[in-house]
Amino acid sequence: MAMRCENCGKGPSVGHTISHSNIKTLRRYLPNLLRKRFQTEEGVVVYVKICTACLRTMVKPPRTRLNKKARTTSRPPVAPKKAPKTKKAKVVA
Numbered sequence: 001m002a003m004r005c006e007n008c009g010k011g012p013s014v015g016h017t018i019s020h021s022n023i024k025t026l027r028r029y030l031p032n033l034l035r036k037r038f039q040t041e042e043g044v045v046v047y048v049k050i051c052t053a054c055l056r057t058m059v060k061p062p063r064t065r066l067n068k069k070a071r072t073t074s075r076p077p078v079a080p081k082k083a084p085k086t087k088k089a090k091v092v093a
Contacts, residue, residue, distance in 0.1 A: 034051075
């Protein structure tokens with residue numbers, strides 16, 4: 001079974017396990033893959049190995065202007081900052 005995401009192609013990577021005495025041992029970092037069931041447009045059920053990062057982006061609802069406006073209205077309004085007053089120079093005649 002290949003450890004590779006069928007959506008983005010993410011696969012195993014190599015790194016080191018570092019012990020307390022700083023001995024480096026090679027190890028493999030495997031992607032977090034799930035076997036999910038998807039239905040195609042024709043109605044055929046297909047099993048796909050997909051990483052959880054791709055699954056999150058597929059499930060997330062799109063951020064629309066309406067959703068953004070609803071989130072910002074729940075906060076109290078912030079008063080605008082006033083510009084500092086400048087001193088006028090005296091004119092000696």
